[in-house]
Amino acid sequence: MRTGILAHSFSSAFAIYKAVRDVPGQEVYIIISPPPHRSALTSHLANLARFVVASLNGLDPVRLFAKGRLIFLRAPLHDPASVDRLKKLKLDVGLHKTGVIYRDVTINAFRLGILNHHIGILPGYRGRSVLEWSILQGDPVGITVFFIDTGIDTGARIVVSEQVDISAYKSVGEAKEYLFNLDQVFFPKALTLLTGSNPSFEVNDGTGPRYFVMSKLFRGVVEQLLQANEVNPHLPQDSST
Amino acid sequence: MSTRQQIIVNALRQRWTEVCKQLATAADLQQFSKWKAPTTWFASSDDSLTAIRTLAADEPIACSEAAALDEAVFFDQLQSFSRDPEQRFELLTTRYRHPLNIAAPSEQRIREHLLERLMVADRARLEQHSIDLVNVDDLLLRLNLIGIYASFTTDLRYLDALNYYYELLPAAWRPQSPQNWLRLSYLSFYLRALATHLS
Numbered sequence: 089m090r091t092g093i094l095a096h097s098f099s100s101a102f103a104i105y106k107a108v109r110d111v112p113g114q115e116v117y118i119i120i121s122p123p124p125h126r127s128a129l130t131s132h133l134a135n136l137a138r139f140v141v142a143s144l145n146g147l148d149p150v151r152l153f154a155k156g157r158l159i160f161l162r163a164p165l166h167d168p169a170s171v172d173r174l175k176k177l178k179l180d181v182g183l184h185k186t187g188v189i190y191r192d193v194t195i196n197a198f199r200l201g202i203l204n205h206h207i208g209i210l211p212g213y214r215g216r217s218v219l220e221w222s223i224l225q226g227d228p229v230g231i232t233v234f235f236i237d238t239g240i241d242t243g244a245r246i247v248v249s250e251q252v253d254i255s256a257y258k259s260v261g262e263a264k265e266y267l268f269n270l271d272q273v274f275f276p277k278a279l280t281l282l283t284g285s286n287p288s289f290e291v292n293d294g295t296g297p298r299y300f301v302m303s304k305l306f307r308g309v310v311e312q313l314l315q316a317n318e319v320n321p322h323l324p325q326d327s328s329t
Numbered sequence: 330m331s332t333r334q335q336i337i338v339n340a341l342r343q344r345w346t347e348v349c350k351q352l353a354t355a356a357d358l359q360q361f362s363k364w365k366a367p368t369t370w371f372a373s374s375d376d377s378l379t380a381i382r383t384l385a386a387d388e389p390i391a392c393s394e395a396a397a398l399d400e401a402v403f404f405d406q407l408q409s410f411s412r413d414p415e416q417r418f419e420l421l422t423t424r425y426r427h428p429l430n431i432a433a434p435s436e437q438r439i440r441e442h443l444l445e446r447l448m449v450a451d452r453a454r455l456e457q458h459s460i461d462l463v464n465v466d467d468l469l470l471r472l473n474l475i476g477i478y479a480s481f482t483t484d485l486r487y488l489d490a491l492n493y494y495y496e497l498l499p500a501a502w503r504p505q506s507p508q509n510w511l512r513l514s515y516l517s518f519y520l521r522a523l524a525t526h527l528s
């Protein structure tokens with residue numbers, strides 16, 4: 089399976105690369121696109137510096153580049169030239185590490201689509217601050233890896249959905265960082281399932297409410313709930329994550 | 330009461346006290362008269378702004394059931410005027426001549442749309458630019474409608490939109506608009522919503 093990691097920054101893409109490169113049957117590409125509101129030149133210079141630093145710690149980045157698996161796009165991902173380039177790579181799956189919402193042309197450049205690592209349980213928790221909202225409402229916290237569409241967390245095909253124990257974390261910031269970094273665990277899980285002979289999907293019917301950025305008042309409540317260990321009341325005892 | 334409930338109640342109580350201070354009122358949690366939500370739609374003999382004033386003052390308003398208005402056409406119109414605040418203000422004041430109709434079962438999509446606009450586009454504009462760039466009447470009218478609905482629902486997203494705007498809009502802000510009283514009415518609906526969740 090040909091997998092492309094879509095990112096603005098080489099270092100964030102490379103962390104995912106190291107996590108998924110050993111999943112059997114993977115041919116992994118890193119595709120760096122300039123972030124919105126930043127010039128391609130500035131972005132590429134910054135990424136070149138990150139590339140050099142990473143190369144000093146090992147030869148993997150150089151090998152990637154030499155094999156043509158490290159690609160720097162000059163334009164945003166929806167630009168016709170970028171879409172053309174993606175199509176020529178004949179990728180099966182994209183892994184979302186950028187900060188943009190994709191348009192159909194970009195999503196359709198991948199045979200199966202683009203996977204998102206979402207730090208909430210779908211379909212119940214769509215949108216922003218879903219970790220905080222899950223804690224506030226006493227619902228399980230977790231990760232959902234699903235194929236995105238152009239809506240806000242409405243993509244219908246869920247590949248992996250699991251509750252996660254965050255009781256070791258006593259602040260929203262720490263818990264969020266932990267959950268975001270779990271993409272290095274959940275993307276390989278999802279790719280392993282997709283590489284299997286007959287992958288099946290759970291359905292995200294998109295009916296869950298869309299959540300928004302939380303107020304300071306409720307965020308303060310969530311911080312207190314974390315400190316009081318009032319989280320994950322429904323976490324199964326045998327959860328392994 | 331569980332630890333979770335206690336923590337939430339403490340925070341809401343603290344906010345209640347702050348809002349009371351801002352409104353220079355010594356409100357009682359039980360002081361508000363009970364509103365009735367429309368089963369389908371309430372007929373109205375007032376205009377929307379007069380009715381909002383009446384409700385904000387916690388005075389009675391006639392509530393007689395009538396046939397619901399078409400939602401689909403209105404929703405399309407509302408979306409098509411997403412960049413035209415004057416038109417949107419006009420549309421909303423015409424539809425919600427009886428403001429409690431915002432809580433009617435038929436208005437679910439409209440409520441979600443208003444909430445989304447407040448918490449995404451308007452919030453971003455206010456945070457990145459200046460309050461002077463928004464149409465005050467339109468913003469405050471939508472906060473009033475969301476504020477009214479927040480007293481009917483257990484969905485905390487609506488209450489939190491009020492929390493968020495309470496924190497976002499400067500306490501000393503006095504909008505330059507003939508309808509600047511909408512700021513006070515929105516705060517009184519916020520107070521009522523806090524009371525609903527506290528009791």
